Amino acid sequence: MAAVRARRFARRNLPIIVLAGTNGVGKTTIAHHLSVALNIGQRSSTASMLRTLEAVVPRHPINRRWRYGLQDQTPAVVKRLFRRRSQLYGRIVRRIVSHARKTGQPYIIEGGPLLPEHLPLPSVWYAVITVTDAREHQHRLQHPFGTRTRHLRPLHLPTVRFVDELLVARARACGLPVIDNTGSVGVTVRKLRRAFSL
Numbered sequence: 001m002a003a004v005r006a007r008r009f010a011r012r013n014l015p016i017i018v019l020a021g022t023n024g025v026g027k028t029t030i031a032h033h034l035s036v037a038l039n040i041g042q043r044s045s046t047a048s049m050l051r052t053l054e055a056v057v058p059r060h061p062i063n064r065r066w067r068y069g070l071q072d073q074t075p076a077v078v079k080r081l082f083r084r085r086s087q088l089y090g091r092i093v094r095r096i097v098s099h100a101r102k103t104g105q106p107y108i109i110e111g112g113p114l115l116p117e118h119l120p121l122p123s124v125w126y127a128v129i130t131v132t133d134a135r136e137h138q139h140r141l142q143h144p145f146g147t148r149t150r151h152l153r154p155l156h157l158p159t160v161r162f163v164d165e166l167l168v169a170r171a172r173a174c175g176l177p178v179i180d181n182t183g184s185v186g187v188t189v190r191k192l193r194r195a196f197s198l
Contacts, residue, residue, distance in 0.1 A: 016097050016124045017124070018109045020115075020129070022160050024141035024144065025181055031108050031109075038198060042107040044109050044110070046089045075162060089111060114167075115170055116171060116174050128168055128177070137160070177192070
């Protein structure tokens with residue numbers, strides 16, 4: 001069955017699937033279950049790549065401002081820093097997309113807080129993963145499931161929710177899928193498959 005699905009994807013030349021979202025919405029878990037359901041073996045996380053960038057270039061101004069004291073910033077400053085951070089994510093995703101197109105492999109990318117305008121949209125399928133229930137979102141931030149570890153630094157829930165609202169609003173304005181992951185993983189994966197007609 002998996003081999004049949006793989007051949008079908010090869011014939012259809014699937015673009016790369018990008019799952020955007022803020023911390024704690026379940027991108028890693030959803031990406032894993034979606035890759036199993038679709039028999040897609042290639043997965044990447046821009047967040048892990050960006051953590052590498054933070055380690056290599058810790059003094060980069062965007063990295064420093066995003067890491068420290070974001071909860072003390074005004075919404076306008078958070079929005080500006082979020083857009084700059086999204087541009088960095090977008091540059092990483094473009095590199096992955098370029099590689100994936102050369103190999104012809106379908107790919108799933110956990111895109112982090114990534115705005116659609118920073119992506120090569122004709123080449124990728126983009127969806128925002130969100131958690132509409134604020135209490136559930138807070139619980140997931142404090143007790144991550146897919147990543148298996150707590151976040152390395154405290155995350156300010158109101159700021160995370162604000163960025164989530166920006167992502168959701170932008171995706172809807174562009175007519176792109178927004179998937180609520182408040183329910184079970186299986187339900188969310190089915191929603192994604194319907195959104196992408198898979």
